[in-house]
Amino acid sequence: MFTCTKVYRDVPFAHRQHRHSGNCSFIHGHNWGIGLEFGCKQLDERGFVVDFGGLAYIKTWIDQNLDHACLLAADDPEREALLKNHHKLFKALIVPSASTEGIAQFLFNTLDPMVRKESQGRAWLIAVHLDEDSKNSARYQPDA
Secondary structure, eight states, X not given: OEEEEEEEEEEEEEEOOTTOSSGGGSOEEEEXXXXXXXXXXXXXXXXXXXXXXXXXXXXXXXXXXXXTEEEEETTOTTHHHHHTTGGGTOEXXXXXXXXXXXXXXXXXXHHHHHHHHHTTTSEEEEEEEEESSSSOEEEEOOOO
C-alpha cells in the first residue's frame, strides 16, 4: 500500500465539551491542524496516491463548515439555547462528539466518502490526525 499525508494548519474553530468538569465545558477555540493520511494500492497515472493540488474539494469543505465555526455535540443539553438565533452570531456545526477524538472521527467519516468518490474508489483515507493546538492532538483510524 502507498500512503501520503496532507495537513491543513491554523483552521480556527471553537467547540464545547459539555461533559467536561472544567473550563473545556465553556465554548472556546483553537487554531486546529488537520492531518489527512491517504492510501491506495495503485498510484494514479502521475505516480500519486492523491494529487495535493487536486484536494480543493476538501479545502472548500473545511472553509465552508469549520472555518470560524462552533462545533457542538448532538447531545449537548444547551444545544437548542445556543442555536437560537445563532446565524446572527456564529456558524454552527453539530457533530456526534465535540471532543478532539470525536471531531477526528467525524472528519474521517465525512471526508473519506468524498476522497473515494473523487478518486473513483482508487484512494481512501487511512486516518485523521487532529491537532487541537501545539500541545494536544488525537488520531482516528477505523479498525481494519
